[in-house]
Amino acid sequence: MIAPKHVKRKAQIAKILAKHGFGFIVEKVGLGRFVPFHWGILGHPKREHRYSAPEHLRMAFEELGPTFIKLGQILSTRPDLIPTEYIEEFAKLQDRIPPCPTEKIVKVVEEELGAPLKELFAEFEREPLASASIGQVHRARLKDGTRVVVKVQKPGVELQIRQDLEILEELVKRLSAHWEAAEHIDLEGLFEEFSYVLRNELDYEREGRNAETFRKNFLKDDYVHIPRVFWEYSTSKVLTLEELEGSKFTDVQSIRKLGYDPKEVARKGADMYMNMFFRDGFFHGGPHPGNFFLLRDGRIGLVDFGMVGVLDDVMRINLVQLLYGITKNDMSLVMDALYDLGIRGDPKRESMLRKEFEVLFSYYFLKPLGEIKLSRVVNEIFRLTYRYRITLPSDLFLLLKTIGMAEGLLMNLDPEFRMISVIKPYVSRSRRVFASPRFIARQAERNALLLSKMLIQSPEKLKKFTSMLEAGKLEFSVKYEGEKRLVSDLRKDINRLTLSILTLAFILSMALVVSSYKPEFFRVEFFLILVGFVALIFFGGLMFKVFREGT
CATH class of the missing domain: 1.10.287 (Helix Hairpins)
Incomplete structure (x- = not known):
């Protein structure tokens, strides 16, 4: 049961959804031209043309606060779940977050770090550098003169998000119990993923640990620089990082003024991501233009480590197989890898899905390797998964999304750049690693440990099974789909x-x-x-x- 303290918030949510939901329904049934919401009735901003149904939903998310803003942001990256027009509208939530008053931010910093701001920093800029749904970033300078950026969680955000998640959990359970479509799209599973991501983003210490993992992974790579974490000025709600000064990947002219070739920078960026995927199995899941810089010394700098992906050995092998199949025009390898990665639909429509993938990849197989855009391939995969109502596993979705976005980011530097053109040597190297005696021996040792554990436990489990069978206490559960x-x-x-x-x-x-x-x-x-x-x-x-x- 939801505690009585949530009643006020639930009433607030209902009021906002009624306000914007009415407009959403009116537009969906084709009666929008008869109800001029754009004139300002019900508190909508005035403008000349009508609001669309996706706009009504986006405005509702904005008004509902950080939980729903984050929900909209996540949905804007899931073309396997929602139509294109909603993705385009929800993407506007990325840069429409108003900042919190500086006085409140300063109070959070002082409470978390246990000292007045003047004792902590020699300088703290009152104007935020950036503002997001959960926190905002301010430039500052430590007492020793080091330039830093301080990421601060907005006050009251954690409490509101936890309340909203409890309310959403209750709603999801009710929908799952009474709405048949909820089972097909695994509504409860999607909510658990969303809740997991959101709770992690509330923990800035976790983001700091992610930054340190990247810093360790690229310690021997002189072309990548990961900012240092100042743990003495960091908590779960405050994260202080070394400030990176350079040009964003979208500012090609500025990169040229620094004396660097944008095409060479694109190649270095690709090498960085290939190492994340194939060498480390730990990758940056947010390749947005604002998160990547070219520093004055020519190194690539990364920021924002809240969203990361992890690839285990099996997933990396499947990724290698998929990309190897694309480079070799081998449909069997491609389809086998896609299925093992988790792209499986309704068994009744599986043959049609396979034909769709065969047609898709046959088109790309006819092209020269250097003309294949992986970002387009990824979008086509998302289109098919949406069409066949396939909900992708979260780790696979993040991987595919990151591949597509990374290629798009690097194409800002070099319009002729194609990710597939730099993948081949990394795929070949990974194939050799996965086939090496050392890797096989490591996997054999691991499997031997699991096998020995299973053998030790088997007699006890078998005895328990036969005892329950003799006592008539053994129960079987059969799920009948019809x-x-x-x-x-x-x-x-x-x-x-x-x-x-x-x-x-x-x-x-x-x-x-x-x-x-x-x-x-x-x-x-x-x-x-x-x-x-x-x-x-x-x-x-x-x-x-x-x-x-x-x-």
Whole structure:
């Protein structure tokens, strides 16, 4: 049960959804031209042209606060779940977050670090460098002169997000219990992923640890620089990092003024991501233009380590197989890798899905390798998964999204750049690593440990199994996929039988009443007509249901 303290928030959510949801429904049913929300009624901002249904939903998310803003931001990256027009609209949530007053931010910093701001920093800029749904970033300078950036969680955000997640959890459970489509899209699983991501983003210490992992992974690579974390000025709500000064990857002219070739920078950026995927199995999941810089000394600098992906050995092998299959025009390798990665649909439509993928990759196989855009391939995969209602595993989705976005980011530097052109040597190297005696021996040692554990536990588990079997305590659970239809058919049959019994009971009871009392004012002919008319209505309704629903 949701605690009474959430009632106020639930009422607030209902009010905002009613305000914008009404506009959303009106637009969906095609009546938007008759209700001028753009004139400012119900508090909508005034403008000349009408609001679309995605705009109504986006405005509702903005007004509902950080939890729903984050939900919209995450949905804007999931073309496997929602239509394109909603993705485009929700993407506007990325840069429409108003900053929190500096006085409140300073209070959070002082409470978290346990000292007045003047004792902590020699300088702290009051104007934020950036503002997001959960926190905002301010430039500062330490007492020793080091330039830093301080990421601060907005006050009250954590409490509101936790309340909203409890409310959303209750809603998801109700939808899953009463809405059949919720089972097909795994609504509860999607909510758990969203909740996991959001709770992690509330923990800035985790982001700091991610930064240190990247710093360790690229310690021997002189072309990448990961900012240092100042742990003495960091907590779960405050993160202080070394400030990086340079040109964003989107500012090609500025990169040229620094004396560097944008094409060479694009190649270095690709090498950086290839090492993340194939060497480290730990990658930056947010390749947005604002997160990548070219520093004055020519190194690539990264920021924002809240979203990261992890690839285990099996997933890396499947990724290598997929990309190797694309480079070698081998459809069997490609399809096998896609299925093992988790792209599987309804078994009834599996053959059609396979044909769709075969047509898609056959088109790319006809192109020269240097002309294949992986970002386009990824978008086509997302299009097919949306069409066939396939919900991608979160780790696979993040991987594919990152590959596509990384290529798009690097194409800002070099329009002719193609990620596939730099992948081949890394795929070849990874194939050799995965086939090496050292790797095989490591996997064999690991599997031997698991096997020995299974052998040790097997006698005890077998004894327990036979004991439960002998005692009659062993229970089996069988899931029948047609259960809902069976229950529905049974309910219809019971309703028909009930209606038939009621019709017969009505006729018999009226006949008994007339035969027992025989009132003088009551004519038998009138009774027969009345009963016949009522019975005809009942019978007609029953037959209509039978013919409409089938036997």
